[in-house]
Amino acid sequence: MNAESDDHTGQAAPGERAEQAAERPSAWRRLAARLxxxxxxxxxxxxVATILLTTSIGEDWSGRALGTxxxxxxxxxxxxFEIGFVGAKGATPGKLVMSLRVRTSDDGTSLVGWSAATVRGVLIDLPTLFGGLYYIVLIAAPNLNDTAFALWTILWVATWVFWLVEVLSIFGNSARQxxxxxxxKSVVVSK
Known part of the structure; x- marks a missing residue:
């Protein structure tokens, strides 16, 4: 407990940012929750894929259709999964197992809500979202020329590079954001 906190409650004293007072989990705990x-x-x-595939036995599934x-x-x-759990419960099942919660960065205690959960979910899952779009484009345009195909592939790889940098960024700052x-404007805190 620091000198600015109330000795009886452990709460942040006026003027101390609550996000700094909340215990931040290690980046490794966050990674374990993600896994x-x-x-x-x-x-x-x-x-779900097995159910869909077994109920459509006899269909001609090409590699592109399976990828899509x-x-x-x-x-x-x-x-x-990500947006629903964080928006409704303030944590995904992995975070709950690891005793982590997602809270607003302005007070460190409030649930983030649906709009922040959506922003978090889209950014963390950008490669998956773009990957789905990538395969849909390949299905919709099977005769895509080499240049367009290369561009889509480069963009898809770039989303994975973005994701890697994004995930590794939690190791590089004291707020572990x-x-x-x-x-x-969210933080992950220990329960």
């Missing part, structure tokens, strides 16, 4: 979420999400996508199904489902379910946290 748990990915495991749950991957299981859900696998089950996979990335489309992944993008849709990741968005529902990724870009998605900064833009959404």
């Amino acid at each position: 748990i979420d990915w495991a749950i999400h991957t299981l859900i996508v696998a089950v 199904l996979f990335f489309g489902l992944t993008a849709l379910l990741r968005g529902i 990724g870009l998605h946290d900064k833009v959404a």
Whole structure:
């Protein structure tokens, strides 16, 4: 407890930013929570894709159609998963397991709400969202010329580079905020 806090409550004293008073989890705990979420999400996508594929036995599934199904489902379910849980509960299942919560950066205690949850979800899942779009474009335009195909591929790879930098940014600052946290004005705190 620092000198500015109220000795009886442990709450931030007037003038002290609440986001600084809230305990910040290590970047490794945040990464562990993300890995748990990915495991749950991957299981859900696998089950849904299996149901869709087994109910359409006899259909001619090309590689592109399977890619579109996979990335489309992944993008849709990741968005529902990330945005839904953070917007409604203030944490994804992985964060709940790791005793983490997403809160507003202005007070460190309030739920972020749906708009901030949407911003966070879109930014953290940009490669998945763009990957789904990438495959839909490939399906819609199977005769895409080499230049257009190369451009779409470069953009897709760029989203993954953005994601890598974005995720690694939580290791490089004392607030342990990724870009998605900064833009959404959110922080991840320990319960």
